[in-house]
Amino acid sequence: xxxLNIVLFLCALWLPSSFVxxxxxxxxxxxxxxxVAEYQQLTPGQTNWLGVLLTPETHWHTxxxxxxxxxxxxxxxxxxxxxxxxxxxxxxxPQQIPVAHLVNYGYEGQVLxxxxxxxxxxxxxxxxxxxxxxxxxxxxxxxxxxxWADLSITLPVANERQKSATASLFxxxxxxxxxxxxxxxxxxxxxxxxxxxxxxxFQAQWSLLPLRSDVAQHNQKQQFVSxxxxxxxxxxxxxxxxxxxxxxxxxxxxxxVGYYLSASLNDGQVAASHSVIILMLMAFIGGLIxxxxxxxxxxxxxxxxxxxxxxxxxxxxxxxGLGVLVCFNLxxxxxxxxxxxxxxxxxxxxxxxxxxxxxxxFLFVFIALILMDIAPAGARLAGFGQALVSGNSFxxxxxxxxxxxxxxxxxxxxxxxxxxxxxxxxxxxxxYLIFTALALGFALPxxxxxxxxxxxKWLPKPGPWMNTFKQLLVFPMLATVAxxxxxxLGQTSAMAQLGLLMSLVGFALAIWLSRQFSGIYVxxxxxxxxxxxxxxxxxxxxxxxPMADKSDLAFSPQKLAQLRDSEQVVLVNMTADxxxxxxxxxxxxxxxxxxxxxxxxxxxHYLVGDWTNKNDTILSYxxxxxxxxxxxxxxxxxxxxxxxxxxxLTPETVVEAINLAKKELHND
Numbered sequence: 101x102x103x104l105n106i107v108l109f110l111c112a113l114w115l116p117s118s119f120v121x122x123x124x125x126x127x128x129x130x131x132x133x134x135x136v137a138e139y140q141q142l143t144p145g146q147t148n149w150l151g152v153l154l155t156p157e158t159h160w161h162t163x164x165x166x167x168x169x170x171x172x173x174x175x176x177x178x179x180x181x182x183x184x185x186x187x188x189x190x191x192x193x194p195q196q197i198p199v200a201h202l203v204n205y206g207y208e209g210q211v212l213x214x215x216x217x218x219x220x221x222x223x224x225x226x227x228x229x230x231x232x233x234x235x236x237x238x239x240x241x242x243x244x245x246x247x248w249a250d251l252s253i254t255l256p257v258a259n260e261r262q263k264s265a266t267a268s269l270f271x272x273x274x275x276x277x278x279x280x281x282x283x284x285x286x287x288x289x290x291x292x293x294x295x296x297x298x299x300x301x302f303q304a305q306w307s308l309l310p311l312r313s314d315v316a317q318h319n320q321k322q323q324f325v326s327x328x329x330x331x332x333x334x335x336x337x338x339x340x341x342x343x344x345x346x347x348x349x350x351x352x353x354x355x356x357v358g359y360y361l362s363a364s365l366n367d368g369q370v371a372a373s374h375s376v377i378i379l380m381l382m383a384f385i386g387g388l389i390x391x392x393x394x395x396x397x398x399x400x401x402x403x404x405x406x407x408x409x410x411x412x413x414x415x416x417x418x419x420x421g422l423g424v425l426v427c428f429n430l431x432x433x434x435x436x437x438x439x440x441x442x443x444x445x446x447x448x449x450x451x452x453x454x455x456x457x458x459x460x461x462f463l464f465v466f467i468a469l470i471l472m473d474i475a476p477a478g479a480r481l482a483g484f485g486q487a488l489v490s491g492n493s494f495x496x497x498x499x500x501x502x503x504x505x506x507x508x509x510x511x512x513x514x515x516x517x518x519x520x521x522x523x524x525x526x527x528x529x530x531x532y533l534i535f536t537a538l539a540l541g542f543a544l545p546x547x548x549x550x551x552x553x554x555x556x557k558w559l560p561k562p563g564p565w566m567n568t569f570k571q572l573l574v575f576p577m578l579a580t581v582a583x584x585x586x587x588x589l590g591q592t593s594a595m596a597q598l599g600l601l602m603s604l605v606g607f608a609l610a611i612w613l614s615r616q617f618s619g620i621y622v623x624x625x626x627x628x629x630x631x632x633x634x635x636x637x638x639x640x641x642x643x644x645x646p647m648a649d650k651s652d653l654a655f656s657p658q659k660l661a662q663l664r665d666s667e668q669v670v671l672v673n674m675t676a677d678x679x680x681x682x683x684x685x686x687x688x689x690x691x692x693x694x695x696x697x698x699x700x701x702x703x704x705h706y707l708v709g710d711w712t713n714k715n716d717t718i719l720s721y722x723x724x725x726x727x728x729x730x731x732x733x734x735x736x737x738x739x740x741x742x743x744x745x746x747x748x749l750t751p752e753t754v755v756e757a758i759n760l761a762k763k764e765l766h767n768d
Contacts, residue, residue: 128247131156131239135231135251136212136266141258142229144219149270151214152176152235152251154207160241161208164194166311168318169202170740172238172246174213181230182257187216192276193351193358194309196318199240200764201741203318205309212273219257228256278351278358286366287348292726294335296350296363304354308333308361311349314340339742376530380537387541396508400500400546401573417550419494421543423501428539429532431505436528454591454640457678458600461584462633463506465604468577469611471570497550501543507580508542587677590712592640603636655709657717660736667738669704669761671754674718674732676711681747682731689749698758703765737761 125134131154138149154162154174163171178186191213194205219225232252238244285298294315300306306324310316320336350361391400581604589597607629614625655672663670673690675682689695690706699706709718711730722732725744733745735757741764745757 124251124253126249126251128237128249129239129245130160130241131162131237131247133235133237133247133249133251135233135235135253136269137253137255137264138267138270139261140255140264141261142217142219142255143259143261144225144257146261148217148219149214150217150231150233150253151212151266151270151273152233153210153212153266153269154237155210156208156239159208160239161195161197161204161206162211162237162239163204163206164309165189165191166205166309166313167238168197168204168206168313170199171204171206171240171244174235174237176213176215177234178215179232179234182226183220184229184231185218185220187218190214190216190273190277192273193278193353193356195355196307196309198319199242201319204240205318212269214270214273225257228254230254278353278360281359283352283359283361285350285361285363287363288366289337289341289343292337294337294341294348296333296335296348296361297366298331298333298352298361298363299329300331300352301359306331306333306352306354308335309351309353310335311351314338314342315348376533379534383534383538384541387538388544390508390542391545393508396504400504401569412550413494415494416497418547419497420501420550421540421547423498424505424543425501425536425539426498427502427505428535428542432531432535436531454588454596455637457584457588457591458603458636458640459633460507461581461588461600461604462607462636463503464577464581464584465608466611467503468574468581469608471574471577474608474612474615505539505542584678587712588640590677596640599639600636603632606632653706653708655707655718655721657721660707663705663707664736664739667703667765669738669758669765670707670736671699671705671758672707672709672721672732672734672736674709674711674722674727674730676730678712679730685731685733685747685749689751689754692751694751695754698755701758701762703762704758735761737765740764 124136125132127133133155134153136151136153138151142148152174156162163173165173167173176189178184192207192211195208197204197206197208230252231254232250234248234250236246236248238246279301281301283298283301285296287294287296296308307322308316315335315338317336317338322333322335324331324333346365348363350363352359352361390396585597585600585604588600610625610629610632614622614629617625655674660670660672673686675686677683698704709715709721711718711722722729725732725734731747733747733749733754735743735745741761743757743761745753
């Protein structure tokens with residue numbers, strides 16, 4: 101019983117009109133109930149039928165055995181003066197009843213819940229039998245009212261049968277029951293969906309209503325594909341679904357007729373393959389969007405403008421895409437190895453290491469020096485650096501792809517989150533497939549410029565302006581360095597940040613000196629640059645982390661549970677300093693007057709989870725929503741409603757979500 105029904109139970113204890121003893125009929129709030137029999141007698145050796153008749157007022161409804169997103173099914177407990185065997189309730193085919201954003205299963209209007217009754221073998225037969233039923237129900241319209249009644253009926257025992265005045269109700273109800281023939285099926289659980297394969301009795305618009313309440317999101321539309329007379333029905337899984345079941349039972353109905361369907365777990369992976377294809381498509385689109393991230397776009401822009409009109413070999417044209425594929429799959433391999441060793445990881449997990457942040461800062465400084473033509477031209481290190489961002493050789497193309505992946509790794513684009521969330525918890529084959537799709541999407545735009553002269557014609561003609569544009573690209577690189585140094589401060593300390601800044605200045609000076617000298621002095625200057633970078637990376641591992649945020653806004657599972665239990669609206673923001681999308685959303689949406697005013701409303705709370713450093717608690721929260729990284733935004737209305745917001749936010753999106761949550765809280 102959910103929290104709503106517990107509250108209603110307590111509230112209704114003082115409702116005398118809903119609690120009745122010792123008669124065959126009773127009247128509660130907006131409903132009448134009765135205990136009825138098909139025949140006026142109980143007949144030994146034959147199945148007798150009793151029923152509980154529920155008659156709600158117009159526009160009010162009662163519930164099926166699985167009430168759907170909310171509600172409570174009627175409950176009956178039998179007692180008799182003679183030993184009787186009471187069977188299960190025979191549930192008529194229910195209606196799907198939408199209420200706000202929810203969908204419930206129940207009955208609008210009168211419904212008879214029939215129960216078969218047999219006299220137990222060897223029981224001593226009296227001339228008459230007193231039968232009692234303890235009945236509870238929930239009747240709803242916009243609000244819900246529980247009720248209770250103890251009903252009783254006395255029937256004589258006789259071999260002759262005579263129909264009662266309510267016998268026609270039993271006849272009508274039998275026509276509303278599901279078909280006696282049951283259907284066998286197979287089911288597979290794939291990520292957020294349940295796929296059930298079955299052979300329908302005839303072609304119709306079928307719905308699968310689970311008998312368990314924790315299986316499906318009842319308000320989500322079901323889809324099915326018919327192949328060779330077999331329906332593959334896809335159902336959105338409930339957030340409370342407990343995996344491991346070997347059998348699931350459903351009612352298959354088109355709204356008029358119904359069949360009970362028993363589905364057993366399928367060991368095959370047919371449905372999983374369909375799910376993987378969808379996730380690969382999402383990863384591919386996310387890869388396309390990654391190209392316009394602030395860290396990546398300057399590198400790719402300069403590379404695109406430097407293509408030139410010289411003929412390129414096939415290997416040169418494919419070098420960039422191969423570099424992207426290799427780097428993303430190396431990423432996947434590292435993830436698989438870490439998973440197998442028991443590490444808890446997520447996308448961007450490497451950005452939680454101060455040494456990685458420091459390395460990226462040095463890398464972006466080096467790229468900026470190359471763009472400013474400060475890197476030396478005569479040393480091998482300089483040649484390697486130039487190969488990263490200029491030239492049309494295979495190595496240039498390949499390392500440009502590797503570099504682009506490295507600088508894009510802190511980012512999570514729309515459509516990527518769900519795909520990568522599955523990839524990080526899936527078998528190795530699925531992980532590689534999803535990362536390969538991400539790589540293909542990321543590599544496609546620039547690869548088309550290399551491969552197709554038609555796309556290359558879209559680029560402006562070379563000229564002196566390109567040198568100016570190249571120098572302009574230096575500033576996004578330096579801005580990225582400033583951001584990385586700020587992230588580094590959040591992970592370490594002010595002294596460690598000062599050490600990194602001084603090392604970066606010394607590194608740039610050493611690179612500049614290498615261009616001013618010749619011979620052995622070039623290599624000495626470059627060795628000094630390498631030593632400064634190595635010292636900074638090694639010292640990052642021993643830097644002291646700052647104290648955790650202890651403010652009232654800091655997320656904790658306990659704080660979230662406390663607020664939800666006290667019927668509050670809560671917006672949870674999972675963020676990190678190294679997440680560009682997170683920072684954009686905070687500036688564009690959360691820090692606006694419109695959203696801040698919404699947070700100041702009564703019963704509205706804002707919790708922030710900072711994943712800048714490793715935090716298993718936050719990773720566990722992300723995993724609940726099949727996410728591998730940040731950002732993640734979730735709005736709650738007590739314990740009855742939650743909504744995951746999109747990754748790209750506007751103030752209006754946030755405010756609308758908060759207002760909807762308040763409305764749902766009021767409705768509940």
